[in-house]
Amino acid sequence: MSGLLFKFLLDSYTIQxxxxxxxxxTSRSYNQSNEVKQDCVVSPILCFVCIDExxxxxxxxxxxxxxxxxxxxxxxxxxxxTLICPSLNALNHMLSICTDFGKQYNIVFNAQKTxxxxxxxxxxxxxxxxx
Numbered sequence: 001m002s003g004l005l006f007k008f009l010l011d012s013y014t015i016q017x018x019x020x021x022x023x024x025x026t027s028r029s030y031n032q033s034n035e036v037k038q039d040c041v042v043s044p045i046l047c048f049v050c051i052d053e054x055x056x057x058x059x060x061x062x063x064x065x066x067x068x069x070x071x072x073x074x075x076x077x078x079x080x081x082t083l084i085c086p087s088l089n090a091l092n093h094m095l096s097i098c099t100d101f102g103k104q105y106n107i108v109f110n111a112q113k114t115x116x117x118x119x120x121x122x123x124x125x126x127x128x129x130x131x
Contacts, residue, residue, distance in 0.1 A: 009046070047079045054101045058083075061097055063090040081109075091116075 020027040048055075055074055058064055064073015065084045073094065075082040083098075085091045102109055 048076060050105070050107070051076070051081075051101075054098065057097050057101060058094055061093065063093045 017029045017031060019029045055076075058074050059071045061073075063085055064071060065086060066072060073084055075084065081098075083091060083094045085094055098109060101107065
């Protein structure tokens, strides 16, 4: 990555002044914290560059599901992640991996936006990796 591109990305994520517009009214500017920028085309790419190691850790953990030979234990879209696993025990292990990763790299997972869904669909041993 060139120095100019790196500086542009760094500045666009660390030096943010925002305001709110509603109709013909505009608020005063305020500083924005370093979160994923909404509606920015590079945000999803940068997010996955940052969490690529997490995906590898989860894949190598022995928990999660596969379709054919493809690991689908974690799916992501922009800054949203979905963990897919065959049991509550496996989910707890995967969440521990995510928690440790977040602490190591100063990444905050928002537990208030977390939802769990349990499907009572029979899964064969071939479909899931589980230890």
